[in-house]
Amino acid sequence: MTGTPSGAVPQTVEALEIDLLLEAIFRCYGHDFRGYRREVLKRRLQPLIRDEGLDGLSALQGRVLHDPACSARVIRALTQRPASLFDDPEYFRQLREVMTPWLRSCPSPRVWLAECGTAEDACALAILLAEEGLHEKTHIFATAEDEGLLRDASSGRFAAGRLAEYVYNYRAAGGKRELSDYFGRDAGGPLFSEALRSNITWAQYSLATDASFNEFQMIVCRRALRDFGGHLRRRTLQLFYESMPLFGILSVDERDDMQAAPFVQRYKPVAEACGLYRRIA
Structure with missing residues (x-):
């Protein structure tokens, strides 16, 4: 039958x-x-x-x-997800305001950029840290599923044709210097300076299968959770919770999950429209 x-x-x-x-x-x-x-x-x-x-x-x-x-x-x-430097200026304004006092209070803060497959994402954060005097003491861990994307991102290269767009975004996001201060150049074209990238560790990591690997004072996961089914989103948020101390900052796109149990009791919105939360339990 x-x-x-x-x-x-x-x-x-x-x-x-x-x-x-x-x-x-x-x-x-x-x-x-x-x-x-x-x-x-x-x-x-x-x-x-x-x-x-x-x-x-x-x-x-x-x-x-x-x-x-x-x-x-x-x-x-x-x-692979779209790459653009300071692609959401209001988000980066809010991120700067929220993270700066917290990271200043931490002796050696660690930041995890989960599913970060572009130089732009990591270097935007590094620029914020540099402008707030936090670059030297803060270590960024940028992870992604695909090793090939990580190799490309770790080179620090970006398309020269996007420079005008990046300058505009940086200024709209409240940049305090000239964006060119963070650039270098070699035979392959423009890239983010070696000094800016000196506090970034790139590593392959799977949000679907790997366990927590450190404690992070801030975790940023942009443009990835929306791709996940409900079970994988919940697993990822639980993983972030286990990887963060009390008062740590979490940055995510998908806010619906943060309003449901158990996460609604674990976090307080600090800039909810931008997906920024603080762990309170």
């Missing part, structure tokens, strides 16, 4: 193909995207399937199983 068991929701062929692809990536390469929202994965995989010249998800799965280079392209497609 065949058919769908009573009470079960039939699974479409496309959904099954995505599940099998994610399982293949996890078993072969150790990267776990099974907790991501399926609509996000579909949107990111469709251009890749076209660029690879394939017929669909099943063909992509076959290539991933036998071609590590293709798997690397898939992992990058699933984790």
Whole structure:
């Protein structure tokens, strides 16, 4: 006798193909995207399937199983997010105001930038720290799922064509100097200065599978939680909670989860419109 068991929701062929692809990536390469929202994965995989010249998800799965280079392209497609320096000026204004007195009170503060795959994200924070006299004593840990993105980001390079946009964003965010003070240049083009990047450690890390690895006075996770399904979001927020002392600062995009148990009792909004919270329990 065949058919769908009573009470079960039939699974479409496309959904099954995505599940099998994610399982293949996890078993072969150790990267776990099974907790991501399926609509996000579909949107990111469709251009890749076209660029690879394939017929669909099943063909992509076959290539991933036998071609590590293709798997690397898939992992990058699933984790890469837009890069822009000081992309939300009001957020960075609020972040500066909230974090500065707290980090000044800490002897050797540590900041975790989770799912940070761009030089712009890490260096924007480093600039804020430099302008508030906190750069030398604060260490930034920038982590991401994809090692390739981390290698690119750690080089500090950015597109020269975006310089005017970055200068505008920096000024709108309340920058206190000239943005060019934080730049360098070599044969490969413009990049963020070595001095600015000196307090950043880049490391591969999976929010889906890895455990807490330190205590951080501030944790920032922007543009990632929205990609996660409910279970993975809750796991990630619990991980952040376990990695933060009392009065630590958490910066997240998805505010609905912070208004539900148990997190609503654990954090106090300090700039809720910008997703900034302080741990109170």
